[in-house]
Amino acid sequence: MNYSFDLADKNVEYALIQFASKLDVDTCQGLLASYLSAKHKNANLELVLDPSSPHELLLIYSLIEYAPESEYIKNTQLVLPVGEMSRKQLNIFNNAQTCIAIQRNIESLLIMESKLDLGVFVSEGLATWGRVTGFAKDDKFNVLVEKYSTLLPLANWHWNLSVAKWCVETALKLDGDLVELGVFKGHTTAFVAEYVDFAQRAKHWYLYDTFAGIPVEDMNNEAWIERNEISYANSYSYEEVADRFKHYQNIHVIKGRVPDVFKDSPPPAKIAFLHVDLNSAKAEVAALEYMFDAIVPGGIILFDDYGWKVCDEQHQAINDWAKQQDISVLELPTGQGLLVVAA
Numbered sequence: 001m002n003y004s005f006d007l008a009d010k011n012v013e014y015a016l017i018q019f020a021s022k023l024d025v026d027t028c029q030g031l032l033a034s035y036l037s038a039k040h041k042n043a044n045l046e047l048v049l050d051p052s053s054p055h056e057l058l059l060i061y062s063l064i065e066y067a068p069e070s071e072y073i074k075n076t077q078l079v080l081p082v083g084e085m086s087r088k089q090l091n092i093f094n095n096a097q098t099c100i101a102i103q104r105n106i107e108s109l110l111i112m113e114s115k116l117d118l119g120v121f122v123s124e125g126l127a128t129w130g131r132v133t134g135f136a137k138d139d140k141f142n143v144l145v146e147k148y149s150t151l152l153p154l155a156n157w158h159w160n161l162s163v164a165k166w167c168v169e170t171a172l173k174l175d176g177d178l179v180e181l182g183v184f185k186g187h188t189t190a191f192v193a194e195y196v197d198f199a200q201r202a203k204h205w206y207l208y209d210t211f212a213g214i215p216v217e218d219m220n221n222e223a224w225i226e227r228n229e230i231s232y233a234n235s236y237s238y239e240e241v242a243d244r245f246k247h248y249q250n251i252h253v254i255k256g257r258v259p260d261v262f263k264d265s266p267p268p269a270k271i272a273f274l275h276v277d278l279n280s281a282k283a284e285v286a287a288l289e290y291m292f293d294a295i296v297p298g299g300i301i302l303f304d305d306y307g308w309k310v311c312d313e314q315h316q317a318i319n320d321w322a323k324q325q326d327i328s329v330l331e332l333p334t335g336q337g338l339l340v341v342a343a
Helices: 010-020 025-040 054-066 084-093 096-116 139-147 158-171 187-195 223-231 238-244 281-294 309-324
Strands: 002-005 045-048 121-123 126-128 177-181 205-209 251-255 271-276 295-303 337-340
Touching: 121 158, 139 158, 139 187, 158 187, 158 271, 158 295, 177 281, 187 205, 205 238, 238 251, 271 281, 281 295, 281 309, 309 337
Parallel strands: 177 205, 177 271, 205 251, 271 295
Antiparallel strands: 002 045, 121 126, 295 337
């Protein structure tokens, strides 16, 4: 079927570029060349799409989803539906493995878009276009993203890592050490530590985790029982993570349930950066109550799951705690939450 795309619309541009990233390199380059040519001529882009193809069907649904109030694709044979029905149809792509595969395919576009300067980025729960995306042009950043990509079961975590990197770079200029609560396989710390050459820094980084998943008594709700079994239980170990950081004399991997573990292995008296990723409202609030007074002026607390709907209990519990302190947490588009402690 023949389709005509209005390239003056940013939603159409984004959906096309997202679609192109799913293709093989030659086809992708051909489509983007046609796109740039049509854009330069201020003309519509004419394509022939096959609705029986999953990738091409995804393009159709993407156009509908990103611009649900208008009809951008029309021809004499077909006017695609918009609104609620299209959203229901789009749900066929909401399989986790399909989403991850789509996101990983888009990683290849980061290399290409740095030449075309399209500013496109797509990850779990976040899509941007027309943005600077400075990390896409940072060779060291992207080499390390690739190096540690297998430690996290999510693709395209660049924005989240960029936020964590900024937090650590800022904290390195302050008095105090660094703490991470909820380590999993050590993905974020391993990435940032290598990026900032932490082994040569006159600071210490303390990593706390049960290394056995979320304790039952700390789970947000019953739905987390299955999620814990699938994602955390028996999928990583203290030995594995300790070995990952063995060449760092100033990174300490500590096994135990937060905050109980603090009795035998207390956190530092002064903390410049606290990364909270316990997947538990109860444990996170308990940790904050224990550690907040140790955060130095200008110190940073980064909440990994603050903005994710699946972690709504944590969002509310942290807000309730923050209100008692007469402070507030900034929700970031990445799903993270950011708090800079005032002097």
